[in-house]
Amino acid sequence: MGNNNSKFLQFSILIGLVLVWGSSFILMKKGLVVFSAPELAALRISISFIFLLPFALTRFKKIKKENWKYLAFAGIIGNGIPSFLFAIAQTGIDSSLAGILNSLTPLFAMIVGYLFFKSKSKWFNVVGVIIGLIGAVGLIAASGNKTFLNNIEYGALIIVATIFYAFNLNVVKTNLKNVDAVTITSFAFFSIGLPALIYLLSSTDAVFKIQTNEKALTALFYVSVLAVLGSALAVIAYNYLIKISSVLFAASVTYMMPLVSYLWGVFDGEKFELIFFLWIFLILAGVYLVNKKNESNDKGVLNTK
Numbered sequence: 001m002g003n004n005n006s007k008f009l010q011f012s013i014l015i016g017l018v019l020v021w022g023s024s025f026i027l028m029k030k031g032l033v034v035f036s037a038p039e040l041a042a043l044r045i046s047i048s049f050i051f052l053l054p055f056a057l058t059r060f061k062k063i064k065k066e067n068w069k070y071l072a073f074a075g076i077i078g079n080g081i082p083s084f085l086f087a088i089a090q091t092g093i094d095s096s097l098a099g100i101l102n103s104l105t106p107l108f109a110m111i112v113g114y115l116f117f118k119s120k121s122k123w124f125n126v127v128g129v130i131i132g133l134i135g136a137v138g139l140i141a142a143s144g145n146k147t148f149l150n151n152i153e154y155g156a157l158i159i160v161a162t163i164f165y166a167f168n169l170n171v172v173k174t175n176l177k178n179v180d181a182v183t184i185t186s187f188a189f190f191s192i193g194l195p196a197l198i199y200l201l202s203s204t205d206a207v208f209k210i211q212t213n214e215k216a217l218t219a220l221f222y223v224s225v226l227a228v229l230g231s232a233l234a235v236i237a238y239n240y241l242i243k244i245s246s247v248l249f250a251a252s253v254t255y256m257m258p259l260v261s262y263l264w265g266v267f268d269g270e271k272f273e274l275i276f277f278l279w280i281f282l283i284l285a286g287v288y289l290v291n292k293k294n295e296s297n298d299k300g301v302l303n304t305k
Contacts, residue, residue: 006244013241017253020234022260025098027226028090034209034219037087042200043220044083047227049193055186062183070175074184075191078168079231082161089161092154100136100280101158103257103287107132108166117170124289132286138279181239185232 031040063071090098107129113119136159176184200206210216238253 010241010244013237014253017234017238017241018257018260020229021253022257023264024226024230025086025090025102025261026264027222027230028087028098030222031219031226032087032090034213034216035206035223036204037091038084039200039204039206039209040223041084041087042196042204043206043223044087044227044231045080045189045192045196046200047224048079048231049189049197051228051232052186052189053193055182056190059183059186063179063187067176067179070171071179071184071187072191073171074168074176075188077164078172079188080192080196082164083231085157085161085164089154089157093151093158097151097155098158098261100261100283101155102162102261103283104132104136104159105162105165105169106287108163109169112163112166113170116167117174119170128286128289130286131289132283135279135282135284135286138282181236184239185235189232 028040031043035043086098110119110125110129136155172184210220
């Protein structure tokens with residue numbers, strides 16, 4: 001009975017993460033109706049920072065000095081810069097494409113782990129990297145309403161963000177493995193929240209737009225949902241899922257996220273072509289091969305946002 005309850009909890013968290021992270025790209029698109037890309041990113045970080053601040057303040061004594069630099073790294077590389085990159089990218093490509101490209105995170109996690117953290121990979125992991133990248137290039141070329149080079153430019157921003165996620169993933173796995181999920185998340189945003197808030201209030205028109213634009217409150221609602229669910233609670237839930245299940249199980253979030261984001265994009269009027277199925281299949285096949293491993297060697301974390 002207890003095992004059944006545990007399985008139910010695992011699947012419940014998994015489905016919740018798929019829905020939240022798969023929907024995050026359409027939420028960004030809705031926020032960009034009013035706010036600029038830098039404003040959206042700063043709002044997202046600031047709201048997450050304020051939401052998580054009570055958790056950080058109650059955990060100061062638990063943080064060892066040697067962990068601060070890694071927590072700051074998690075904040076800047078794992079959340080701060082990618083938030084701006086994703087927001088800017090969504091001004092040039094569809095949210096469905098953004099969601100699918102985000103599934104490349106585990107591919108780069110394997111490469112970064114091998115090159116910088118002495119992680120070992122099987123031959124089928126390497127094949128997965130190649131297949132996934134072919135799918136990504138094909139999807140960038142076939143998607144969007146602009147030229148191929150323009151799609152490459154904006155798609156590259158998301159790819160850079162996934163590389164940052166990959167570095168963050170390996171740092172958290174290697175250097176913060178004894179720190180609980182709530183502490184990691186709250187202090188990651190603590191390290192970047194105040195600068196983002198200062199930038200938001202002093203260097204953007206976000207406050208003016210909220211006061212004068214009739215659509216601003218609706219857009220702010222979408223950004224707030226994105227911040228609280230997608231940038232704060234979802235990361236905590238994901239790290240908890242890692243603890244109560246296997247990495248292989250948790251990594252299946254990566255397989256299903258693109259489907260949710262793509263369905264949202266089609267529902268919102270973004271174009272659809274049959275050739276997309278080929279590129280989507282190649283990306284998902286690549287992600288599957290990269291994540292394929294023996295349970296006896298299963299000891300990492302895969303973090304997708």
